[in-house]
Amino acid sequence: MGNYFQPEIECASQEQIRAWQDERLVKQVKHVYDNVQMYRERMDEMGLKPEDIKGREDLSKLPFTTKDDLRDQYPYGLLAMPLEDCVRIQSTSGTTGRRVVAFYTQHDIDLWEECCARAIVAVGGTKEDVVHVSYGYGLFTGGPGLNGGSHKLGSLTLPMSSGNTDRQIQFMTDLGSTILCCTPSYAAYLAESIIERGLRDQIHLKAGIFGAEAWTEEMRHDIEEKLGIKAYDIYGLTEISGPGVSFECEAQTGMHINEDHFIAEVINPITGEVLPDGEKGELVFTSITKEAFPLLRYRTRDICILSHEKCPCGRTHVKMTKPLGRSDDMLIVKGVNVFPSQIETVLLNKGYPANYQIIVTRVNNSDNLEVQVEMTPEMFSDSISEISGKEKELVGALKAMLGIYADVKLVAPKTIARSEGKAVRVIDKRNLYQA
Amino acid sequence: MTVKQISIFVENKIGNLAEVTKVLSDAGVSLHAISLADTKDFGVLRVIVDDSYLAATTLKEQGYIFSITKVLAVAINDEPGGLYRILTLLEESKINLEYLYDINTRKSDYAYLIFKVGNVEEAIEVLTKNKVRLLCQEDL
Incomplete structure (x- = not known):
């Protein structure tokens, strides 16, 4: 039996x-x-009345919500409460560069933070702990979510945000951080840095909550060994609330979904048919307690498997596997959502043909994004500085669109691999998803 | 009073430079001068050839990206101070020299250099006024 919030x-x-x-x-x-007008119209079209939904068994009658809907309804279309009742927004990138904005009432913030508090307690957290939050703060839900969860629990919270490794390590040693919350790649980086500085015996970490990007079991073992901690996974998405939609317990065999707030289904991504426990499919969430931004059957595009098997930790909520892949082409690089279409938009805006390839690698547990662009006669010039200038302009535009740095590499025409006439847009060399 | 330079985009990959030279030699194009400027991921190969038209059509057929630029082939007295004199003339007229490299010709009385300048017309005027010899495409 473990500890519960x-x-x-x-x-x-x-x-x-x-x-x-x-x-x-x-x-x-x-x-x-x-x-919400969009849902009313959809249900009317289907001849579905609210009274037709009598309980969970009727869930599959409801329409799906997609990322495209969120984009089309930006910014207020899906808002279900008067704006004056909302207290916060969080945001994430959308498919074509238009961001997804999610609204929260105080009630929504409370339930989200409650979910995060459950996650912290599940890794052994108590109010005596020092919770070191190195997720980004701001529009990104990582920092605010775990920060709020730690507050709810009553732990001392260090709102570190990401970056400034020296300061991170100094606070860890001086203030005795016991629980680290950040992306797994940043955890791995911090672990390396701590060892390099010879400070391994001066840190007091016992557990880590690492999410917002895919990571492998190897990476888990690596971080656990280097930091001498237990490393736990956490899952969430801004559209549904943020981190803490599900979280790992001491069993480390999947993440418990907070079913009192979110109903999970797994569907066949092509037919939309609901699949039984144990079958691999796209994860779909319905938020049943949120007020401001409640989504019905939101298609996450994450592929996973659900299990109701009894968990040794004593929790009864359904467990999901780590995402095993994506049913769309979204990439998560350095914890940031990247869509190939965003890169295409930048190229077209700058007057380049959309002949590009995205190559993602992970070197020393840190993600690297390279965008290869085929050279065109228009882009070419005898002057190296002119070409480099255009290259830099492209790097700047990509940074503005994606929010992260991408290395631009100009390549010879027709060198980007095409399979059956269709260009291969993404080469992800990280092997993040394990079968 | 100018010669045509062909600048070719070459990706930094093993064998790419050899490939371009093979394409040109297979077409029977002969190189008078060659210079390679490179950055981290790509290079610009600059060549002066005997038959620019043949070279350009061949490169185009093979899908290469290139551009044609007018450059000066400047005769330099093969003695100390020869280059300095010419650079001074350009500097005094505030003509920007972007790069230079040497070229082999059958004429052996002088050393010849390829100059890429900011303002070609002005450079021609300044240099010819000062009796500096410039080669045309036909002289090569």
Whole structure:
């Protein structure tokens, strides 16, 4: 038996969880139908009334929500509460550069932070712990989410944000951080840096909560060994709330989804058919308690498997595997969502043909994004400085669009690999997803 | 009073430079001068050839990216101070010299250099006024 933040919820019976879901879904569907035009229109088109949804068994009657819907409804289309009741936004990048903006009421922030607090307690956190949050703060949900969770728990919270490695390590040693929250690649980097500085015996970390990007079991073992900690996974997405939609427990065999707030389904990404436990498919979430930005059957594009098998930790909420892949072409680089279409947009805006290839590598546990662009007669000039100038301009435009640095490499025409006439746009050499 | 330089985009990959020279030699193009400027990931190969038209059509057929630039082939007195004198003339007229490299010709009385200048017309005027000899394409 482990530790729980809210044992009565986290270890509730299947029947109890089901009862909460039934009741909350019915209420949520009505709320959404009354307040969000897009859902009202879709349900009307399908001849579906809110009263037709009597509980979880009717969930599959509801329409899906996609990332494209979020883009089309930007910024206020999916807002289900008056703006004056909202207290916060968080944001993530969208498919064509238009960002996704999610709104939160105080109630929404509270439930999100509660989920994060559950995650911290699940890794052994108590109010005596010093929680070192090195996720980015700001529009990105990583920092604010874990920060809020740690507050809820009553732990001393260090809002470090990312970067400035020397300061990170200094605070870790001087203030005795015990739980580290950041992306796994940053954790690996910090581990390296701590060892390089010979400070391994001066840190007091016992656990880490690492998410926002895919990582392998090898990476987990590497971080655990280097830092002498247990490394736990956490999952979430801005559209649904942020980190803490699901989290790993001491069993480290999948992440418990906070089912009292989010109903998970796994579907066949092509047909939309709901798949049973144990089958691999696209993860879909319905937020049943959120007020401001409640999504019905949101397609995450993450491929995973659900399991209701009894967990030794005592929690009863369904477990999901780490994402095993994506059903779209989104990449997560340095914890940031990158869509090939964003790169295409930049190239076209700058007047280049969209002959490009994205190569993602991970060197020393740090992601590197390279964009290869085929040279054109228009881009070419006898002057090296002129070409380099254009290259730099492209790097700047990509940074503005993606939010991260991409190395631009100009290559000879027709050298970007084409298979069956279709260009291969992405080469991800990181091998992040394990079967 | 100018010669045609062909600048070719070459990706920094083993064998790419050899490949371009093979394409040109297979077409029967002979090189008078060659210079390679390179950066981290690509290079610009600059050549002066006997038959620019043949070279250009061949490169185009083979899918190469290139451009043609007018450059000066300047005769330098093969003695100390020969180059200095010419550079001074350009400097006094505030003509920017972007790069230079040498060229072999059948004429052995002088050393010849290829000059890429900012303002070609002005450079021709300054140099010819000062009795500096410039080669035309036909002289090569």
